[in-house]
Amino acid sequence: MNLFLELRKHGKLANKRHPMYEKNKFGEFWMYFMAIFWAGYLIFFGTLFAFGFDGGAREAYHVMNAGLIFVLALDFLMRMPFQKLPTQEMKPYLLLPVKRNNLIDCLLVRSGMSSFNLIWLFMFVPFAILTVTRFYGVTGVLTYSIGIWLLMVFNNYWYLLCRTLMGERLWWILLPLLVYGGIAAALLIPDDSPLFDLSVDLGEGFITGNALTFLGMLAAIAAMWFVNRQVMVRLVYDEVNRVEDTKVKHVSEYKFLDRYGEIGEYMRLELKMMLRNKVCKNGLRMIAIITIAFSCLLSFTEVYDGTGMKDFILIYNFIIFGMLFLSTLMSYEGNYIDGLMSRKESIYTLLRAKYTLYGIAILIPLILMIPAIVTGKLSVLSCISWAVFVVGCVYFCLFQLAVFNTKTVDLNAKMTSRQNMGTGWQNLISGASFLVPMLLNAVLKALWGDTVTYWILLVIGALFILTSRFWLKNVYHRFMKRRYKNMEGFRNSRQ
Template sequence: MFKRFASLQWKSFFRSANFGKSLAVKILMGFFAVYMLVVLAASGAGMYFILRKAVPDQSPMWTLSQYLIYWVLIELFLRYFMQKLPVMDIKPFLTTPVKKSSIAHYILGRSAASMYNLLSLFFFVPFCIVLLFQGYSGINVFLWLIAIMAIVLSINYLNLLINKSDKALAVIGGIIVISYALDYFGIFSVKEVFGPIFHGLYAYPITVLVPLVLAVFIYYINYKFLHDKIYLDSTLKPKKVQANTSDLAWTKRFGDLGTFLQLDLKMIWRNKRTKSQVWISLLFVFYGLIFYTQEIYANMMPMKAFLGVFMTGIFLSNFGQFIPAWDSSYYSMMMSQNIPLRKYLESKALLISVSVIFMFLLTIPYAYFGWEALAINFGCALYNLGVNIPVILFFGSFNKKRIELDQSPFGNMQGTSANQFLIMVPVLIVPILIFSLFYYLFSVTVGVTVLCVLGLIGLVLKNTLMDKVTVQYRKKKYGMIAGFKEKNS
């Protein structure tokens, strides 16, 4: 039965009317996936030597074991955004003599074959091979790898249970931040508590039974949940959804823009895919810590320009590149009403502007690493406000692919086209090149000044630029409407 289900899913994929439309994007993402697997395999093979050099007085296995608790928490946190829940059109099977247990096992089996489980496999298998060549016990290494893969499956199935809960996401994120802070400031060593536990999976092979039992237990909970939900009449019951309402009265002070702004805020808060953009933007505020704390990047000013553009403009990029596809389900209705297109676009620009300013304020603490960091972030934020906002709105006029807001936020290529890749050139690469040119010819001050001047020019010419963007949207209006009507695009 499992083979038959797989065959049907395979035929459904290739016979889809939409298969050929995004073939180029699928191929490109395939190359990225292969690249990621190669990088992970190389990282796993080199991890033993990296750890031995970084902490020469400890066994690499012991050092790695201390950080595995963070790996578990971070992977669980990231999977909330990235891993798509296993879906299958089961309605046709509910009127046939197909066992519900077979359907449930197939859905969970497909989840076990997830790409995200494969990523862990490509990292830990090369690491184990190196351990064998370094004289580690073969049986211990093999059973340790089995335990790690059982943990991966436990994370996979636990994610299926908590994926719909924002509270669970907040709890996991809070645990990660608090644990790291306790370790970093020397208040309490989380690593010393969990290090021996994970190292015990290698030192005492019998302990492999613990993660195996845990994986089976979580699998069984998922199975019972799915088995109890697979009923034909359950799909006929009207859904009862408790709406979380807010009048957002403060948006009225923006006049005509307030109505559009209120709709955008409600859309962002009520839909998982849009809300995830907010969480990701906040998460990437900490991205600078990866570079500012490394001496190798201390004098790499172009890298700091990249961080400035990226951190202050992360919401601009993630949310702005899909304008107006976020409204695709009702875009044709909007365009048939007496709604000023200019006001609609200005409301999007206002929302993104607020995000850029807010993200810049969150990056102010990076001044701890020097005034250049603060100055570059300020210049990049100003450039984002004056130049990148009109640019990304202009490119939005080429979006013709529909987005279903109730779909999973990541691992989801819905709404993606070549436009999303091309837009990174003017938004991300151009300001870095401009800053780098004036930095190498003159100084950091001149580079930041040029970015600020360009941003101010863009703000002064805001009305002119928005007029041109509006004209472009009017030209592309009917093409966008036709594109948004095509579902699964």
């Protein structure tokens, strides 16, 4: 217990003493604002479901309980961008006389007690008050809320297991895909699936306070906690005690870039950084999987045939690559920024190389859109206009972060690296780079229709591309004015 309290205290102190603490004020405000927004959103849905499910052949809470499986799947997806692994807090303690197993135990317990596991109660508690109270009173609402919380704790440990394994080997993504694919098949293929009845019985057991239901839930949580413990102990041990492999099996020189001189050299550096380092490779793989999945669903199914969803997938597929890598512009280079600064105008050349490389990379989502174009889901003009707009206007916005980013991102450590939220500018520009194009698209289409909108986007993007040398030079000069402040931030935030 003492170790748990000490870790909690140290976590708070580490955040306050971090050199990025003052710059994270905006991110902290934005995080609290979004938490309040989603809490209100869930309360609205809980109330809506209570009245919407009422009056049917079954009680409203039976209908809600039948959908608990879908809530768990949605909760799993929601955790992806927001929840970090507990092992990322371990690094400062690895050289201290603290048992590694005890350390992981405390971190797993803290993860189970995280407030993130309470967010769904904003939907289920109002729902229970309106539907369960009339039959089971306040006690039913209380036991139901506890049961839902335990269900989310179980889902928390299930997510941690999948995320830990996927971070180590990408093919572990098959584990959640097979599990959720099997559940979907068991729910949708039979006419009367027993999984719905099982889900209803589980919720009924929570409402009635059935001891066997709660004991079974606690046993499932304990089993998942034990599996996580064993996996994390082994992986942390392997990472801490890894031996650097000095045998080079294959070296990619990218000799075709020699013809482009110094810019080609920096493009080669960027390619090697993305394809050789763990963090970058993992990001590339996740982007590839999501983009390919969205493209296939749009092209070969009718799931996203609505105009709004088509626009969302189209914009998302073009922007996601830049959002991930350009939102941390210069943060990866923070690991070796002193070497870059030793040569005159090397930063400017690096920025030009990055812009050229990421501009060429937009061809990948453009190619993935071809099946949707062939099937008539999207037009050629829409895809080309968004590709040009993203490379021009969106990349212009993201490249401004080169001036303001001052936090080094570790290139290799995953299990034991500590990651903090970005600066205010990083959060603002990254969020706006996706939300503003969506809003602009909706406004332009409402005013002038699809064709005129795509031509406007094409012209705006082309203007930014044609003037890229001028605004890249401006970004470079502003960076150089702040170079000592930025370099200090990069040095202080290195792992």
